Structure formats: C-alpha cells, structure tokens
Amino acid sequence: MPSINRIKFLSIHYAYIISWTLFASVLIYVLGGISYIDALLLASGAATQSGLNPVNLDRLSISQQVVLWAVAMVTNVVFVNSLLVLFRLCWFPGRSWGGIPEAKMPLLGGVRQDKGYGTIERMGSCEVSNKAEIHGPVRYQTRIESPWQSLTVSSDWDEDELDVEYRALKALLFILFGYFVMFHLIAASVLALWIRFNPFYGELLMTNGIDRSWWAIFTASSAFNDLGYTLTADSMASFRGAALPLIVMTFLIVIGNTGFPCMLRFIIWMLSKVTPRGGSLRKEVRFLLDRPRGCFMLLFPAADTWRLVGVLGLLNVVDLVIFIALDQQHYGTPGIQILNGVFQIASTRTAGFTIASLRDLCPAVQVSFVVMMYISAFPTAATVRKTDTYKGGMGDADMDVNSPKSLIAHIQDQLGFDIWYIFLGIFLIAIAEGRHLHDHTNQDVSLFAILFEVVSAYGTVGLSLGYPGTETGLCAQFGVMSKIVLVAMQVRGRHRGLSKNAVIFPGLAEGREDSTLERERLLLAVP
Numbered sequence: 001m002p003s004i005n006r007i008k009f010l011s012i013h014y015a016y017i018i019s020w021t022l023f024a025s026v027l028i029y030v031l032g033g034i035s036y037i038d039a040l041l042l043a044s045g046a047a048t049q050s051g052l053n054p055v056n057l058d059r060l061s062i063s064q065q066v067v068l069w070a071v072a073m074v075t076n077v078v079f080v081n082s083l084l085v086l087f088r089l090c091w092f093p094g095r096s097w098g099g100i101p102e103a104k105m106p107l108l109g110g111v112r113q114d115k116g117y118g119t120i121e122r123m124g125s126c127e128v129s130n131k132a133e134i135h136g137p138v139r140y141q142t143r144i145e146s147p148w149q150s151l152t153v154s155s156d157w158d159e160d161e162l163d164v165e166y167r168a169l170k171a172l173l174f175i176l177f178g179y180f181v182m183f184h185l186i187a188a189s190v191l192a193l194w195i196r197f198n199p200f201y202g203e204l205l206m207t208n209g210i211d212r213s214w215w216a217i218f219t220a221s222s223a224f225n226d227l228g229y230t231l232t233a234d235s236m237a238s239f240r241g242a243a244l245p246l247i248v249m250t251f252l253i254v255i256g257n258t259g260f261p262c263m264l265r266f267i268i269w270m271l272s273k274v275t276p277r278g279g280s281l282r283k284e285v286r287f288l289l290d291r292p293r294g295c296f297m298l299l300f301p302a303a304d305t306w307r308l309v310g311v312l313g314l315l316n317v318v319d320l321v322i323f324i325a326l327d328q329q330h331y332g333t334p335g336i337q338i339l340n341g342v343f344q345i346a347s348t349r350t351a352g353f354t355i356a357s358l359r360d361l362c363p364a365v366q367v368s369f370v371v372m373m374y375i376s377a378f379p380t381a382a383t384v385r386k387t388d389t390y391k392g393g394m395g396d397a398d399m400d401v402n403s404p405k406s407l408i409a410h411i412q413d414q415l416g417f418d419i420w421y422i423f424l425g426i427f428l429i430a431i432a433e434g435r436h437l438h439d440h441t442n443q444d445v446s447l448f449a450i451l452f453e454v455v456s457a458y459g460t461v462g463l464s465l466g467y468p469g470t471e472t473g474l475c476a477q478f479g480v481m482s483k484i485v486l487v488a489m490q491v492r493g494r495h496r497g498l499s500k501n502a503v504i505f506p507g508l509a510e511g512r513e514d515s516t517l518e519r520e521r522l523l524l525a526v527p
Contacts, residue, residue, distance in 0.1 A: 009439045010495065017075060017494055021047040021487075024071045034324035037480050042044040044487045049257075051228030051352040051462025052453070052486065054476045058233050062480050065214075068229060069221055076225040077257055081298055082176040089169050089406060113381035130271040164296070168284040172296055175267060184220055187252055192216035194244050204238055205231075219245070223252035233471040236343070240355040241336055246343045253351045257313055258380060261298045263303045265289070293387050298380070300387050311379045319345045319372050326362040349376045352462025359465045366465070370452055373459035374418070377496060414477025418458070418496060432481040449474055457486045458493035 025044035030035045038054045045051045046068040057065060072132045073079065195202050195212045207216055210231045222229050239245050255263040268288050269316050275282040292299035300308065324341050332402050347353040348369050358366065429450050430437060436445035449465045456463045464473030475486055 013080070014491070015081070017047050017482070020071050020075055021491070024067050027067050028060075031061055032069075033059065033061065034064075036288060037483050041475065041487055042068060044490045045225060045462065047075045048460050049350070050228045050460045050472045050490040050492040050493070051107045051222075051226075051456055052464060052475050052490070053462075054472060054478075054483065056067065056233040056471055057231055058210070062214070063230065065218065066140060066436065068227075069218055070095060072225040072227045072229075073221060077298070078180050078260060079175065079498065082173065082180065085176060085296060119239045128471075130410070135203060138524050161209075164283050165291075168287040168295060171281065171300075172268075172288055173282040173295060175271075177266075179264065183224055183252065183255065184266065187220035187224065187248055190248055191220055191245060194242075198242075201239065201242060208232060219249065220252065221490050223249040223255040223353075225254060225351040226257040226352075226460075229348070230353065235354040235471075237355055237357075240340050243336065243339060246339055246355075249353070250343050250346045252350075253346045253353075258376070259309075261369075261380065261383070262305055262309050262312075263298055264296075264299055265292070265302070268299070269489055283411050289393060296318045297384065299434055300383055304387050307380055315350070315372065315375075315379070316342075316345050319348065319368055322368045323365055326365050345372075348372050348461065348463060350459075350461055352456070354463065355483075357466060358463060359468070364454065366448075370455050373455050373461045373463065374422070375463060376478050378415075379497070380505060402511060413517045421489070421492055422451075422454060422458055425458065425485055426451055428485045429454065429478070429482045432479055432485070436477070440517050444468055445474070445477060452488070454489055457489040460493050 021040070021044045024046060025036065025040040028034060028039040028043060033140065034042075034055060041052065041054045045053065049072065057068070098363075143326065172287050192213055195205065195216055202212055205212055208231075216230055218231055219230075221227070228235075230236060236246070236249075270283050272285040272289060275285060288299065289302075292301055320341050323345060324338065327341070343353070344355050349372055358369070361369075426447070431443060433450065436442065437447065439445075444467055452463070452465050455461075462473075464475065467474050467477050468473065470476060475483060479485070
C-alpha cells in the first residue's frame with residue numbers, strides 16, 4: 001500500500017502553476033481587449049516565467065499588467081521554495097519525534113508519545129511501546145502495529161540539535177523573505193530614481209503612455225523573476241545605451257534564477273562571519289552551511305556551489321564570445337557593446353529580454369541561443385540531483401535517495417528526457433501551421449523559427465525570432481492549437497528536473513513489511 005505520508009510534490013507543483021495560469025488567464029480575459037487564447041498564453045508565460053508575448057504589453061490595461069506582475073511574483077523559484085520552508089516549519093513541531101520542547105507528538109495512525117519516556121497509549125487500532133527510557137540524547141526503538149503495516153521506528157535524535165535545526169529553518173525563512181523583498185525594493189528604487197532624473201528616457205516612457213514609477217516596479221520584478229515581459233513594445237532595445245538599467249537588470253536576472261543558490265549561500269556565509277561567536281544565530285547559520293540540502297532544496301555544499309559558479313560562468317563567457325565575435329550589429333562604444341552583450345547573454349539563459357531583433361542576428365548566434373535556452377536549467381538541476389542526499393541522523397552517514405550518478409550522467413539523462421518533448425511540440429505545431437510552412441513565398445515562418453519558439457517555451461526563456469513588421473513573438477502568428485501546444489511546453493518545461501517525491505515527511509517506506517521511519521527531509525529542488 002502506498003505510504004500515506006509521502007507527498008507527491010510534482011503533482012502539487014503542477015496544480016499550483018496550472019491554477020495560477022487559469023486564474024490569471026480568466027482575469028486578463030475578463031478585463032477585456034484580448035482573446036482568451038492570448039490571455040492564456042500570457043498568463044502561462046507569467047506563471048512559468050517563460051514570457052512569450054502574443055500581444056504587446058502596452059496594449060494591455062494597467063490592471064492586466066498588474067495581474068501578470070502579481071502572478072510572476074508568487075510563482076517564481078525563490079517564492080515557491082520559500083513556501084516549502086514555511087510548510088516545513090508549520091509541520092515541524094507536530095511531526096518531530098522527540099523534537100523541540102513545544103511539541104513532542106508524532107502523528108501516525110493516532111499514536112501519541114510523551115517526551116520519549118516509556119509510555120504506551122492505544123488510540124484507534126495502533127499500539128506503540130517504547131522499549132527504553134531515554135537519558136541524554138533522544139533515541140527510540142519502537143514497534144508499531146497497524147492493520148496495513150508493521151514497522152520498526154528508530155530515532156527519529158539529540159533534542160538540542162533538533163531545536164537548532166528548527167531555529168535554523170526559521171532563520172532561513174527570514175533570509176529568504178529578505179532576499180525576495182529587499183532585492184525587489186532596492187532595484188525598483190534605483191530604476192525609479194534613474195528614470196526620474198533621466199529626461200531622455202523619461203520622455204520616451206511618457207510618449208508611450210507608460211508611468212515611470214510603474215515602469216520601474218514592473219521592470220525590476222520582470223528581471224528578478226526572469227519573466228522577460230516589458231512595458232515597452234521593443235523589449236529593452238530602446239534602453240540598449242542605458243548602462244545603469246542594464247547592469248541592474250543583469251544582476252537581478254542572475255540572482256533571481258540560475259545564480260540564486262550561489263547568492264543565497266554567499267549571504268548565509270557572510271552572516272556566519274558577522275554574527276557573534278557563541279550566539280544562537282551563529283549556530284543557526286552554521287547549521288545551514290553544514291547541512292544545506294537537509295534544510296533547503298536549493299542550498300548546496302560549498303564545493304558544489306563553487307562548481308555551479310564555474311559552470312554558469314563558463315557557459316556565459318562562451319556564449320558572450322560567440323555573440324560579440326559574430327554579431328554584425330554595433331551599439332555605441334565598445335564598452336556599451338560589451339554591456340549589451342552581457343545583458344543579452346544573461347537574458348538568453350532564462351529571462352528573454354532582447355536589445356535587438358534576434359531575426360537580424362547571425363544564424364550561428366541564433367543556433368547558440370537555441371542551445372543555451374535548451375540547457376538553461378541543466379547546471380542547477382544537475383547540482384540538485386548530484387547533492388540529492390540527506391543524513392539519516394546527526395552525524396550518520398549520508399544516504400543516497402537515488403542511485404549514485406555522476407554530474408555528466410545526470411545531464412545526459414536530462415538531455416535524452418527533454419528532447420522528446422521538444423520534438424513532440426515541433427511536430428504538433430508543424431501540423432497546425434502547415435499552411436505557413438507550405439507557403440514558399442513566405443520564409444518568415446520556418447521550421448527553425450518554430451524550433452526556436454518551442455525551445456524558448458520549454459526552456460522558460462521567452463526569446464523569439466519574431467515576425468517582420470511586429471514587436472510580438474512569432475507565436476502571435478500561430479493559430480489556437482499551436483498556442484495551446486506552447487502553453488503545454490511552458491508548463492512542462494517549468495517542471496523539468498522535479499521528482500514525484502520532492503518532499504518527504506515522516507512516513508513509511510513503500511513496498512516493505514518492515515521499514516525504518518526516517519525524519520522529514522526535503523529532497524529535490526525546483527529548478
């Protein structure tokens with residue numbers, strides 16, 4: 001019988017993202033001026049951070065723009081993972097066996113255990129007998145009989161260390177909250193001040209009917225959430241000579257997604273250096289650094305974090321060299337050109353902003369963009385799987401959740417797994433858009449352009465080769481069925497790398513008559 005305490009996080013995450021997509025699509029459609037299929041594509045773009053735009057956002061009302069902004073805020077990587085920490089904290093007191101002082105009641109079939117001493121209590125059809133009194137560190141050997149399972153419970157721990165872990169989780173939640181809020185506030189404030197004291201770009205926004213303060217708030221959020229939507233129709237092309245916004249947005253793009261695990265560990269490490277020795281906060285942040293994967297899904301050990309930094313840096317440098325060497329479009333001084341290149345490459349990995357028409361780029365650069373969009377989630381997802389272990393007890397040996405695999409093996413598995421979805425999406429859209437593809441007088445809708453669009457949707461990036469005479473994505477030229485396929489690609493791509501059992505609380509191992517009850521541990525991440 002399946003474990004009653006094993007939570008299928010993949011299903012929960014699908015339900016969460018799809019619910020926000022449907023809710024936002026209805027709101028956008030009801031607010032008027034847009035077809036429902038375009039509202040659905042915009043909403044899924046916001047909920048999955050894909051950002052493909054079938055219509056320009058300057059066509060939308062402020063209310064519709066606010067809906068997209070809000071949905072992107074509550075579905076991004078940082079926010080969703082913070083919810084998991086909050087959920088763990090809420091669950092922790094009532095589920096910790098011999099745990100923190102305020103609650104020592106494990107809940108399994110109505111069983112109650114009081115402070116780890118030799119109490120026996122029968123509730124319903126379950127009986128628990130504690131085999132020994134506890135002196136010092138809490139250690140249990142318990143037999144549980146129930147109509148469906150027979151198991152031995154072994155513990156589930158030093159009470160002081162459990163208290164430190166609980167407080168470490170609370171500290172982590174405050175760190176994540178500060179991370180999410182402060183970077184939004186600081187970036188929006190910087191952009192608001194910049195646009196207010198820059199008459200040229202301020203006039204540009206006013207000409208297009210865009211409020212300057214709302215532009216700063218929306219742009220900061222779109223960059224941090226790796227959304228890629230902009231209130232200006234040409235994405236960031238109008239701002240490709242503005243150094244400060246490009247620098248701020250590049251930083252937000254990195255720390256809001258691919259660089260989030262690295263930045264988070266750096267902040268926690270800094271806290272460990274500035275907090276007083278012997279203080280409670282020092283213990284908590286050291287606990288987070290020493291047992292990162294046992295506390296948070298996107299917090300990695302030091303060596304793996306440095307490895308992730310190296311891989312991300314290498315990918316960006318290689319793509320930047322290709323972009324600068326082959327790009328025939330020049331924008332101002334060499335310094336501005338390099339800054340534009342850095343911004344564009346950072347956007348290519350996840351965000352989907354553009355500083356020029358991608359259709360006019362060198363074909364080799366377009367191909368490199370396809371590759372970078374396809375592998376955008378691989379470094380983080382592979383690091384998650386490589387570090388997908390947890391400790392069965394304080395000081396116990398690490399226990400592999402999945403079979404041991406090298407980093408390269410994980411990447412190879414992911415490559416083979418994703419390619420089927422990519423080709424299925426291209427195949428379905430090729431069928432639906434056959435009339436465009438058979439029109440040899442119009443080469444603007446080609447198989448490569450469709451490939452680019454599908455990979456962008458599946459990679460949750462949002463870049464598009466576009467269509468001549470428009471500022472929208474190529475998807476604006478697609479029919480209803482093709483747009484539905486893109487929505488499915490976005491939703492599926494948002495969940496690649498997730499496991500069915502991403503969160504495990506105290507429960508029963510499946511498929512065995514006798515099993516060991518392990519403490520709650522968070523296992524896999526949200527890439």
